[in-house]
Amino acid sequence: MVNLFFAIVSLLLLCACNPAGVRDERLVVMNKYFRDFASCCYDAEQIIQVKEIAGTNKASIIFYEKDRTNTWNTTLPPMVAVVGKNGIAGYGNKREGDGKTPSGAFPLSLVFGYEEHIQTDMPYRMATERDFWIDDPQHPSYNKWVTNTAGAKSFEKMKRNDNMYKYGIVIDYNVNPTVTGNGSAIFFHVWIDENTPTTGCIALRETDIIEIIKKLSPSKKPIALIVKE
Numbered sequence: 001m002v003n004l005f006f007a008i009v010s011l012l013l014l015c016a017c018n019p020a021g022v023r024d025e026r027l028v029v030m031n032k033y034f035r036d037f038a039s040c041c042y043d044a045e046q047i048i049q050v051k052e053i054a055g056t057n058k059a060s061i062i063f064y065e066k067d068r069t070n071t072w073n074t075t076l077p078p079m080v081a082v083v084g085k086n087g088i089a090g091y092g093n094k095r096e097g098d099g100k101t102p103s104g105a106f107p108l109s110l111v112f113g114y115e116e117h118i119q120t121d122m123p124y125r126m127a128t129e130r131d132f133w134i135d136d137p138q139h140p141s142y143n144k145w146v147t148n149t150a151g152a153k154s155f156e157k158m159k160r161n162d163n164m165y166k167y168g169i170v171i172d173y174n175v176n177p178t179v180t181g182n183g184s185a186i187f188f189h190v191w192i193d194e195n196t197p198t199t200g201c202i203a204l205r206e207t208d209i210i211e212i213i214k215k216l217s218p219s220k221k222p223i224a225l226i227v228k229e
């Protein structure tokens with residue numbers, strides 16, 4: 001629990017800092033973070049902490065779970081992930097195509113993958129060749145899973161020709177509302193390897209993401225807490 005507390009404090013302080021800014025601007029960012037964290041996460045009982053490893057495109061992963069006595073515990077071994085090729089963005093600074101992973105606290109709503117059924121208590125959707133995620137900021141379905149890409153200049157194939165999306169978890173970033181150009185299609189998914197960063201997602205070895213997916217429970221309102229070093 002102590003590590004989790006410091007992670008939240010670090011996110012508030014580090015992601016709010018703007019070297020060219022002034023104290024008032026930092027306070028605005030911090031206040032916005034408090035509002036966002038409270039609105040999505042006050043009742044979370046599972047937290048996947050993603051903490052950037054300074055000077056790398058990697059992050060440490062710690063899975064926290066609240067027990068019946070309201071005590072937070074780590075219930076999976078520590079893991080390592082790769083993040084965006086340009087690191088983790090400061091809070092509120094993520095933009096489409098910047099190669100950065102967003103920082104902040106975000107609900108986890110959906111698990112997806114290539115198989116018809118997998119072992120999970122989460123809502124699950126099988127990805128097919130007809131499934132896409134729109135990342136064209138000008139498209140009306142920006143940052144949404146669709147089965148029709150008509151009019152979209154760019155999109156992600158949810159059934160890829162590799163194993164990256166064999167198992168995935170949707171991170172509810174830039175939703176409710178969706179802001180044009182603030183980034184899209186942010187997932188946990190399978191990495192290519194431990195030295196290949198993503199374009200903004202968080203990627204882990206296949207065995208690790210499978211263990212996380214098995215642990216997640218919608219009744220525990222899981223979130224991702226992504227912390228910039």
